[in-house]
Amino acid sequence: MTQSEENYLKGIYHLSHAGQQSVATNAIAEHMETKPSSVTDMLKRLAEKGLVDYQRYKGVSLTESGAQSALKVIRKHRLWEVFLVEKLDFSWDEVHEVAEQLEHIKSEQLIDRLDAHLDYPDFDPHGDPIPDKDGKFKAREKRLLSSLRPGDTGVCIGVKDSSSPFLRFLDKYGIALGSEISVTAKEEFDDSMAIRLGGQDLQISHQIASNLFVKPNR
Amino acid sequence: MTQSEENYLKGIYHLSHAGQQSVATNAIAEHMETKPSSVTDMLKRLAEKGLVDYQRYKGVSLTESGAQSALKVIRKHRLWEVFLVEKLDFSWDEVHEVAEQLEHIKSEQLIDRLDAHLDYPDFDPHGDPIPDKDGKFKAREKRLLSSLRPGDTGVCIGVKDSSSPFLRFLDKYGIALGSEISVTAKEEFDDSMAIRLGGQDLQISHQIASNLFVKPNR
DNA sequence: AAATAAATTTAGACAAAGCTAAAAATATGT
DNA sequence: ACATATTTTTAGCTTTGTCTAAATTTATTT
Ligand SMILES: [Mn+2]
Ligand SMILES: [Mn+2]
Ligand SMILES: [Mn+2]
Ligand SMILES: [Mn+2]
Numbered sequence: 001m002t003q004s005e006e007n008y009l010k011g012i013y014h015l016s017h018a019g020q021q022s023v024a025t026n027a028i029a030e031h032m033e034t035k036p037s038s039v040t041d042m043l044k045r046l047a048e049k050g051l052v053d054y055q056r057y058k059g060v061s062l063t064e065s066g067a068q069s070a071l072k073v074i075r076k077h078r079l080w081e082v083f084l085v086e087k088l089d090f091s092w093d094e095v096h097e098v099a100e101q102l103e104h105i106k107s108e109q110l111i112d113r114l115d116a117h118l119d120y121p122d123f124d125p126h127g128d129p130i131p132d133k134d135g136k137f138k139a140r141e142k143r144l145l146s147s148l149r150p151g152d153t154g155v156c157i158g159v160k161d162s163s164s165p166f167l168r169f170l171d172k173y174g175i176a177l178g179s180e181i182s183v184t185a186k187e188e189f190d191d192s193m194a195i196r197l198g199g200q201d202l203q204i205s206h207q208i209a210s211n212l213f214v215k216p217n218r
Numbered sequence: 219m220t221q222s223e224e225n226y227l228k229g230i231y232h233l234s235h236a237g238q239q240s241v242a243t244n245a246i247a248e249h250m251e252t253k254p255s256s257v258t259d260m261l262k263r264l265a266e267k268g269l270v271d272y273q274r275y276k277g278v279s280l281t282e283s284g285a286q287s288a289l290k291v292i293r294k295h296r297l298w299e300v301f302l303v304e305k306l307d308f309s310w311d312e313v314h315e316v317a318e319q320l321e322h323i324k325s326e327q328l329i330d331r332l333d334a335h336l337d338y339p340d341f342d343p344h345g346d347p348i349p350d351k352d353g354k355f356k357a358r359e360k361r362l363l364s365s366l367r368p369g370d371t372g373v374c375i376g377v378k379d380s381s382s383p384f385l386r387f388l389d390k391y392g393i394a395l396g397s398e399i400s401v402t403a404k405e406e407f408d409d410s411m412a413i414r415l416g417g418q419d420l421q422i423s424h425q426i427a428s429n430l431f432v433k434p435n436r
Numbered sequence: 437a438a439a440t441a442a443a444t445t446t447a448g449a450c451a452a453a454g455c456t457a458a459a460a461a462t463a464t465g466t
Numbered sequence: 467a468c469a470t471a472t473t474t475t476t477a478g479c480t481t482t483g484t485c486t487a488a489a490t491t492t493a494t495t496t
Contacts (some may be wrong), residue, residue, distance in 0.1 A: 025474055038454055040475055043362045045452085057461060057474060085307075088331040098325045101444065105323075113306040222483065256484055258445055263482085275444060275491060298444055 003104045006073045007032065008042050009051060010103075012062055023061040071135035077103035078124035078131075082107050085125045086118060092125040093167035127158025127165075127177055127213060128176035143216055145181065146209035147193065153182040154214030161211040169208070174198055181214060221322045224291045225250065227269060228321075230280055231288035240277040289353035295321040296342035296349075297332055303343045304336060310343040311385035320430050344385075345376025345395050345431060361434055363399065364409065364427035370398040372432030379429040388425070392416055399432060 011031050016024045025043070029036040040056075047054040051066035062070060080102040084090040090098075107110075112133070115121075122138055123129055129137035142157055156179040159166065170176065175197065184201065185194040191206035229249050233241045242259070247254040258274075265272040271286035280288060298320040298428035302308040308316075323329075330351070331337075340356055341347055347355035360375055374397040377384065388394065393415065402419065403412040 002452075026472090034453095035455065036474065037456080039475080041453075084328075088328070089336055090327075090331070094327070098323070098328050101323045101325070105316070105319045107319070109312070110306070110316050111310075112300075113308070117306055246440090252483095253485065254444065255446080255486080259483075267489075 001069065005046060005049075005051070006104060008039075008046060008070070009062065009066055009070040010073045010077075012052065012060065013067060013074070016061060019062045019067040019070075022061040024059050028060075051140075068135050071131045073103050075131040075133075075135075076105070076111055078128060079111060079118065079121070081124045082118050082121045082130070083114060083127075091167075091171070092162075093164040093171075095125060096162065123158075125177075141215055142213040144195070145183075145195075145209050145212040145214050146206060148183045148214065148216065150183050150185050150193075152216060153180065154216040155180055156212060157215045158213035159211060160191045160213060166211060170212075173202060174200070175212070203213070219287065222260070222308075223264060223267075223269070224287070224322055226257075226264060227288040228279065228291045228295075230270065230278065231285060231292070234279060237280045237288075240279040242277050251255045255400060257388070268389045286353050287343060289349045291321050293349040293351075293353075294329055296346060297329060297336065297339070299344070300336050300339045300348070307390070309385075310380075311382040311389075313343060314380065329335055341376075343395075344380045359433055360431040362430050363413075363430040364411070364424055365399075366401045366411075366432065366434060368401050368403050368411075370434060371398065372434040373398055374430060375433045376431035377429060378431060379436050384429060388430075392418070393430070 003142055008028070011028055012023050013019060015027055025031060025036050025039050028043075029039045032039070043052060043054045043060050046052040046066065047060075050063055051069060052062055053058045053125040054060045077099045081095040084095040084098060085092060098186065121130055127142075129139070131137045143154070144160070145154070145156075148154060156175060156177055158169070158177065175181075179197050182196045183193055184196050187193065191209070193204055193206075193209055195202050226246070229246055230241050231237060233245055235248055239248075243254050243257050246261075247257045251256070261270060261272045261278050264284065265278075268281055269287060270280055272278045295317045298317040299310075299313040302313040302316060303310060335337050339348055344361075347357070349355045354367060358375065361372070362378070363372070363374075374393060374395055376395070377388070380425040393399075397415050400414045401411055402414050405411065409427070411422055411427055413420050413422060
């Protein structure tokens with residue numbers, strides 16, 4: 001399995017919402033920042049290897065084997081992200097690029113020992129679940145902060161957008177995984193909301209609130 | 219710089235004894251387990267990029283820039299080996315293959331922080347020196363155990379052969395980096411020697427003694 | 437100094453992974 | 467239903483890195 005193949009499988013996995021739906025060629029091309037014709041070529045190779053079900057013009061979906069491979073890559077990516085943050089003091093907005101490379105290192109022993117070294121984490125620094133050796137992971141109840149209503153409270157458990165600018169914005173305002181958030185008001189007009197966290201009151205736009213996952217209390 | 223280019227530079231560096239001598243095409247091919255024609259192709263590409271001095275039929279040598287690049291890869295390889303042994307409890311015969319992959323990860327930040335995390339080690343698990351960011355490393359007085367004479371003593375500080383079978387042999391007989399070794403006798407006939415280490419007496423062949431580096435005591 | 441052997445390079449293929457431009461299939465609007 | 471737009475595929479070309487087989491250069495014998 002080449003790095004490129006692994007990247008395609010991972011991309012298809014995410015675009016298909018964990019292997020549920022089938023995915024369009026153009027969607028893959030956009031996600032991978034490549035051209036649709038290149039995607040078509042790769043889909044043929046992946047189909048040849050039994051990793052995807054592909055009929056031309058009909059979109060593509062992962063086979064069981066393809067999904068398992070994708071999950072292995074995702075497991076590695078997220079474990080490395082934990083390592084970078086926990087052991088090497090990277091901040092959560094600096095880890096993704098490096099993990100994109102590390103996820104392709106081939107060694108069962110390495111990833112098992114890394115997992116143990118990190119004390120078998122369940123979630124990565126962005127709150128995403130880490131699949132175990134068999135590709136299984138814990139699902140958590142999570143809702144977008146934007147779906148809460150005044151009076152509701154919750155704990156921040158993940159981000160939907162994990163781009164550096166967004167993560168740095170959160171750092172700046174002291175919003176981190178584990179933060180207790182209570183919604184004090186919501187503006188009908190632009191869906192912005194007033195929230196209270198750690199003693200301070202903040203006014204956040206809908207764009208922010210709709211990229212933060214919370215575990216609602218109750 | 220591609221992975222393959224990095225591997226060639228590293229190979230040439232080692233074959234040229236740290237950039238001293240020039241290296242033959244066939245020697246590179248054998249070392250890299252590839253064909254001489256493939257080597258010729260690559261040498262042209264490396265010469266094009268100013269990483270080697272190459273004239274056809276005349277062998278090849280690293281430029282200053284090529285040597286620096288090789289040293290960066292070697293630095294990464296050896297730091298990762300230390301990490302695997304110190305932090306993930308790999309044994310010294312298990313690290314090489316994985317380090318061969320990890321050495322190609324591109325991130326200054328990663329390798330600097332790894333270096334700090336490991337407390338700036340000077341030597342890798344096989345006793346080889348780790349170049350610093352500028353490619354400089356500490357040279358140590360080291361001699362082959364086979365060059366010592368009865369009555370001489372020394373500390374084991376490295377291995378010449380770092381293959382798994384040899385390293386496991388050393389483990390089996392309790393020979394490790396840091397071991398105090400004294401030569402009690404030497405057989406003229408086959409150059410085997412009797413040594414004493416950690417209370418026990420051992421008889422070792424010339425093949426063993428000529429693959430162990432020691433720092434002689436006076 | 438030839439003849440022979442060894443080392444090295446060239447020529448021509450191939451696979452992976454990408455691209456552009458053109459063709460074909462599918463979807464949409466009237 | 468038909469024209470148009472969108473999506474997807476095909477065809478053909480490029481680069482990297484490999485290979486085999488043949489040609490060439492250099493080294494070693496006789
Ligand atoms: Mn990531
Ligand atoms: Mn993540
Ligand atoms: Mn090594
Ligand atoms: Mn080593």
